[in-house]
Structures are given as structure tokens and as C-alpha cells.
Amino acid sequence: MNFFEIMAECSIALTGFGAVHAALRGSNHPRGVFRAWTIVLLGAIAFLLCILPLLLALTDLPAERLWTLASTVGLPIAIIAAISGIKFDSRLTEIGYPSQGPMILRVAQVSTVIAVVALLSVVIGWPAAPGPFFYAIAPVSLLFAALLAMLHAFLVPLQMVLTQKQPEANEIDSDGGAP
Numbered sequence: 001m002n003f004f005e006i007m008a009e010c011s012i013a014l015t016g017f018g019a020v021h022a023a024l025r026g027s028n029h030p031r032g033v034f035r036a037w038t039i040v041l042l043g044a045i046a047f048l049l050c051i052l053p054l055l056l057a058l059t060d061l062p063a064e065r066l067w068t069l070a071s072t073v074g075l076p077i078a079i080i081a082a083i084s085g086i087k088f089d090s091r092l093t094e095i096g097y098p099s100q101g102p103m104i105l106r107v108a109q110v111s112t113v114i115a116v117v118a119l120l121s122v123v124i125g126w127p128a129a130p131g132p133f134f135y136a137i138a139p140v141s142l143l144f145a146a147l148l149a150m151l152h153a154f155l156v157p158l159q160m161v162l163t164q165k166q167p168e169a170n171e172i173d174s175d176g177g178a179p
Contacts, residue, residue: 001057003132007139008050014146015043030097034088035149042112042146045081046139049074053135067130071122071138078119078138082112085145104152108145115141 018039052070061069086109089099099105118137122130 001054003136004050004053004139007136007143008047008054011043011047011050011139011143014143014150015040015047018043018146018150030092030095031099032153034092035153037088038085038108038149039146041081042142042149045074045077046142046146048077049135049139049142053132064130067122067132067135068125071119071130071135074138075116075119075123078112078116078142081142082109082116085109085112101152101155104148104155108148108152111141111145111148115139115145 018036049070052073053066056066056070059066089105089109093099115138118134118141121127121134128134
């Protein structure tokens with residue numbers, strides 16, 4: 001269970017950093033708000049997934065039941081997060097705010113789907129009996145997606161440093177970050 005304690009600490013730290021980053025930058029661009037929301041939401045869900053087995057371990061549930069119950073609770077939340085992330089991205093693109101880093105975004109979306117598949121595999125008990133390994137894949141995948149969202153916030157400044165050229169006006173939102 002130490003793994004989940006450490007992951008819970010990392011999740012809450014990432015969530016807090018994401019919230020502070022969003023508040024300090026004050027992004028009002030739709031992509032900036034979407035990134036901030038993604039960081040905070042996925043960090044919070046990862047925290048929930050990490051803290052849940054720790055709380056259930058305080059009961060006298062058998063191990064298989066503990067992991068199945070934790071996955072059953074986390075699965076609908078992870079599904080909603082994965083679907084809403086994909087839908088929000090599609091909607092932003094439709095209304096004229098395409099992503100500057102579509103590859104990063106797609107990897108993050110796949111990572112959230114991996115979290116859903118991992119939780120589902122624990123719920124149905126396939127390919128192995130319910131246990132901590134496949135369950136642990138879910139919060140790690142969600143944190144990876146949140147980390148990609150955070151790194152994406154620094155994509156334009158990083159590109160400016162690497163290429164040593166000024167970005168075009170449409171590449172920078174009103175708060176100086178990448179859309």
C-alpha cells in the first residue's frame with residue numbers, strides 16, 4: 001500500500017500545482033482553461049483512486065473484493081473523465097480553437113483510456129484476478145495525462161527557446177501561453 005500513499009501525495013501535489021498555475025496565469029483562453037481543468041481534474045481523480053484502496057484496507061474486506069470494489073467505484077469516474085476530455089477537445093476544435101500540440105493531446109487521451117481499460121480489467125477479473133497491479137495502472141495513466149497537459153502549457157515558450165524565433169500572433173493566447 002506504500003505505492004498508493006506515495007501516488008496519493010503526488011496526485012494532490014500535481015492537482016495543487018495545476019490549480020495554482022491556472023490561478024496565477026489567469027488564462028482566459030479556452031485551451032488554457034481546458035488544460036487547467038484537465039490537470040486539476042485528472043490529478044483529483046488519481047488522488048481518489050489512490051486513497052480509496054487505503055481507506056478500504058481499514059476494513060476486513062478480502063484483497064480481491066477490495067480491488068474489485070475500488071475499481072467499481074473508480075470506473076465510472078474515469079469513463080466520464082476520458083469521454084469529457086475527448087468531447088471538450090473536439091468541441092474546442094469545432095469552434096475554432098485547435099490544439100497546437102495534437103500529438104501530445106492524443107497521447108494524453110489514450111492515457112486516460114488506458115486508465116479506463118485497467119479499471120475495467122480489475123472489475124471483470126481479466127487477464128488476472130483482481131489485485132493492485134492493474135489497479136495501479138489507472139492512477140499512473142491519469143497522472144501521466146495530467147503531466148502532459150501541464151507540459152503542454154509550456155510548449156510555445158519551449159518552442160521559442162529551441163527555435164529562437166517569435167511565435168505568430170495566433171500561437172499565443174492573451175495570457176502568453178499556448179492555446
